[in-house]
Amino acid sequence: MAVAFALDTVSVGYRDAPIVSDVTLDIAEGVTCLLGPNGAGKTTLFKSMLGLLPYASGKMRLLDRPLSEWRRKDLAQTMGYVPQAHAALFPFSVLEVVLMGRTPHLASYRSPSGADEDIARQSLDRLGLLGLADRAYTELSGGERQLVLIARALAQKPRILIMDEPTASLDYGNQMRVLDQVRALADDGMTVLLSTHHPDHALRIGDAVALIFNGRLHAHGTPRDVLTADMMRMVYGVDVVIGALPGAASSSIAPRSKEHPNGA
C-alpha cells in the first residue's frame, strides 16, 4: 500500500525535552490507530504532523513531499483535522460550522458559494446530521458536536484525515456509527489516522496500529500482532483476554477474571 505520510526519526515537543522521540513510521492508506496512555503525546504528534506546532527534530514527508514545503492552504486541502470536541464561543449554526471546512478551497477574499453549501449539506447527510443543519452548534451535546466536526472535515474533502480521539465523548451507539463511517471513508480511498483509548476500536476498524509508550513508538503493525495480552499488561497495566464473542465481527478485549488466572 502507498505511503501517505512518512515520519523519519521525528521528535515532537520541546527541543530539549521532547515528549515523543525518534518516531519512524510510514502511515499507509487505510485506517491507522494511534494508541497510548494519557499524556503519551498523541495530540502533540498530530499537531506537529499538521504543521500547527514546530517539531524538535526529524523529517516528515506528506505524499512524498517534505512537510515544510507545503503551503498552509494546500496542506488544509490535503489533510483534514478533527480536534477533540470543544465548546465554541459564538452560536454559529451547524451548517455554518461545516461550511468553514470549505475554506481551504476558497480564495481568501471569497465567501462560500451555493456549491460549497451543497457539499456541506452532503457531509452532514453522510453522518445523518442534516436535521441539525440550522441548530446552533453551542446548543448541541458533546457527541453531536464531535459528529459536526467530523462533517466539517469531510467538507474539506481531504486525502488524509487526522482525528484526535473522535469517539471520546460519544455514547456507545454513536461510537459504533463513527467507527463504521471511518471504515467506509477508508474504503472509499481516504487515509485515516486516529487516536483512541479503546484497543477494541483498533481491532474493529484498524488496518494498522501504532503504540506510543514511554516517549517512544513502542510497536507498529497489524492490530492482531500489536494488541496482545502481554502488550496490554505492559502499557496499561491490565491483565486482559482477547477473543471474538460468538457472532462478533471483530475480536474484543476484556479484563481477565481474577478467579481464572490462567484463562478460560
Add this chain to the structure above:
Amino acid sequence: MAAGLLAAIILAMVIGKFPLTPGQLADAWLGWAWGNEALDPRIETVIWNVRFPRVIAGLLIGAALAAAGATFQALFRNPLVAPDILGVSTGASLGAVLGIFLSLPVILIQLTSFVGGILAVLAVYSIGLAIRHRDPVLTLVLAGVAISAIAGAGISLIKILADPYDQLPAITYWLLGSLTAVTRGDALSILPAMLLGLVPLFVLRWQVNLMSLGDEEAKALGVNTRLLRTILIAAATLVTAASVSIAGVIGWIGLVIPHIARLLVGPDFRRLLPASMLLGAMFLLVVDIAARTIASVEVPLGILTAAIGAPFFLWLLASGRRGWQ
C-alpha cells in the same frame, strides 16, 4: 434596519436648536439636486454646513466603531472586547491631549490624535511579535493593557500640567467625545482612512469567522492566521483612530452594538458586519440627537452612550439573551 437608519438621518437633520420641517429639508435636497436657487440662506447654512457634516460624521463613526468592535470580538474570541482593547483610543487620546496642551490648531490636534492611536497599536503589535512561544492573542491583549496604562499615565500627567481654566475643560470634553465641532472638511478627511479600513473587513468577512475558532483550528483550515490577524488589526485600528481623531472617545458603541447585531442576525460575520455597521450608525445618530436636545448645553456623547449602553448591557447579561456561550 435600513428604514430605521433613514428615519434617524431625517430626524438628525431636522431636530436641533434651529428646528426645520421635513418639507424644508426636502426643498433643500431637491433644490440641490435640481440646481435651483437657494431658499433661505439661514436654512441652507444649517442644513449644509451644520447638520449635514454632523450626520455624515455620525454615520461613519457609528458604523466604524461597531465594525471594529465586531472584528475584535471575533479575533480575540471574547464578547467583552471593545475597539480600544489594543490601546488605540488611549493612544489617540494621549495624542489629542498633547495637541490641546501645546495649543495646536484643530487640524494638528486631529493629526496627533490619529498618529497617537496608530503608534499605540503598533507598539502593542511589535511586543506581540517579539514575545514568542506564547498564545499570540493573549500576548496582544496583555500588551494592550500595558501600553494603555502607559498612555493613560501620560494623559493624567498632562491634565495636571494643563491650564485649569482653558485647557483642562477642553481636554475633559474631548475625552468624552462629541460631534459638535465637526466640519464638512473633518467628515471628508477621515473618509480615506475609513474606506481603507472597512473595505478589507468587508472583503475578508468570511475568514473572520474562522479566526473566532482560535489560531490552531483556523490554521488547520488553511487560514494564514498571522497575516489575517495583522490585516484585521490594521483595518480596525485605522477606522477607530480616524473616528477618535475628529470626535474624541465615544465609548460603548464598539462593545454593545455587535452584541445586539449578533442577537438579530447571528454570529456569521458575513451578516454580522453589515448589521453592526447599520445599527452603530443608527445608534450614534440617535444619541447625538439626544445630546443636542436634552439640555441647553450639549451633553458629551460618551456620557450618553455609557448611560444608555451600560444598563442595556446589564439587561442583556441578566436576561440570558446573549449571543455567546
